[in-house]
Amino acid sequence: MMEQKTKKPISKSLIKRLHIIYSAQGIDDEQKRAILLDLTDGRTNTTKELTYSEAMYLCGYLNGTKKExxxxxxxxxxxxxxxxxxxxxxxxxxxxxxxxxxxxxxxxxxxxxxxxxxxxxxxxxxxxxxxxxxxxxxxxxxxx
Known part of the structure; x- marks a missing residue:
């Protein structure tokens, strides 16, 4: 499970941002749920239940901003x-x-x-x- 350094809730704008990324990457609902289950070690399969740190990690991961x-x-x-x-x-x-x-x-x-x-x-x-x-x-x- 990804470390949750902060349990700050996810904002509506960050939820929208993630949905835009899902769409741009061609990630369908089934793939999205699988990604979220993996990221949260089975805790949730919905974007709105992510913590702030999980959502920020996911944004960077999906956008490919991690160093090569x-x-x-x-x-x-x-x-x-x-x-x-x-x-x-x-x-x-x-x-x-x-x-x-x-x-x-x-x-x-x-x-x-x-x-x-x-x-x-x-x-x-x-x-x-x-x-x-x-x-x-x-x-x-x-x-x-």
Whole structure:
């Protein structure tokens, strides 16, 4: 989860700014929700519930204003966070995450990812999070 140095609420103008960036970057609602879930480690999937520091980080990240030499570090960290976020949800679904065979069998299902866990790239991991959240919600509601 991204460190929250300040819990200052997000302003309406900053919400608008982020929505303009989403539109300019061609980010659809599903991708936006996945990005927000990843950024907040599953706390929220809506822009208006971001903290000020999360929103400012997201603006810089989406606009590509991070220094190029830090991009590799950020990317590596992002992939680790996404893997961790996916594994947490897979475990909550009931898959033994200490058994890579079980994790891979789950991920290989075409309805899930169609690939082994280690073969999933950052974008695929990001898109998998809302899918797993949906499965968890159905499981909680007794429909899975």
């Amino acid at each position: 030499n830090r991009d590799l570090t950020i990317t590596e960290r992002e992939i680790r966070r996404r893997r961790s976020a996916v594994l947490k949800r897979v475990q909550r679904i009931g898959i033994d995450t200490t058994d890579w065979g079980a994790v891979n069998a789950f991920c290989l299902d075409t309805r899930i990812a169609g690939k082994k866990f280690r073969e999933l790239d950052g974008e695929e991991l990001l898109l998998l999070i809302p899918k797993l959240e949906s499965i968890l919600k159905k499981k909680e509601d007794g429909g899975y």
